[in-house]
Amino acid sequence: MISMQILGGFQEYGKNCFLIEHLETSTRIMLDCGVQNGQPEVYPPLTPEIAQSVDAVFLSHVHNDHVGALPLLADNGYEGEIWLSEASYAQIGPIQQRWRQKSAAPYQAAAVDTLNFTPFSPATKGQKIHITNDLSFEWGHSGHMLGSVWYIVHLGDASLFYSGDMVLDSVTFQTEAPAQSSFQLAIIDSGHGGQVTSRQKSEQALLKALENPDRCYQIPVSLSGKACDLILTVYKRFPDRQLFLEPALREHLSDCLSYAANLHTGMKEQLTNLLADGRIACITSNQASVSGIYFTNRRLEDMKIIPIDSPAHPEFFYKAHPDLKDVEKLLGGIQAEQLVFFHSRPKDFTKLIAHIPKELILNGGVYQ
Ligand SMILES: [Zn+2]
């Protein structure tokens, strides 16, 4: 039997962190270890008792709401392995640098250097990776960003599915269905589960809003699958326009080329062409006078900002998590005695629960 303690990420959009125990073998794992973004950041309630009892940590991807509390976990005494994909591991250096420099952090900076990352290679996809006699796992791509994965974790005789953050229809990244369909526990991203969105409609609204070739437009994005998708879409739609990228974002696109198995077929070539194209440039200052389309979270002057994340402009909303239709599709292939929907704000969670057919849950399992 497995039990779960949710340390964050349930009925909230942030600090995703789940503690799972297989009771018969006392095997304990942690799925993600994030903070709630904001000023100040909010950490999950990690204690020395929790940190020192965990046998292994699994990271779905490197966004702050999934990894930001790792230094606090280490500061509380966790010395074990932190499993993540090679593509995620390749992005961890600058993140560790930020952790070391964080002012008012609830951990000592030295804890950052004790983190014991254990990357698994692309070649291990779909294979069972054994950690102990009672603990093994499999992984597949989850489509949310470079390196993002889902996990099937086997604990003793039980198994669970953890979707991590998931996108079923990314322009850039692969999403694979898990080979196994029946689980004791499934923890599923339902970040946009309170709505039905159309990627096509959002793209149309966005591209229409960018129509004037003489203007400066800004699309506010951070390092994410969403950013890669939007850059590729805009690049293809406007073959005469200049695109300006935050240098870290350009670097990120270039990193994607090293992990072609993470990309859709043909996407490596498209990205290679884009990066070699003279009409793609880096943003070098906050004064952007050349007309074009700017991809950055920086404050730039004289920009028309396209609000892709604003509730006031639902027409531009571009999903980076499953919406209601995606959750239903996921549940078509996954059944679990206990089903947990995470990453939804309370309002979205309530709407989602009202729509999910109860028969999708086996053995009288409960929604949490
Ligand atoms: Zn994410």
Ligand SMILES: [Zn+2]
């Ligand atoms: Zn997330």
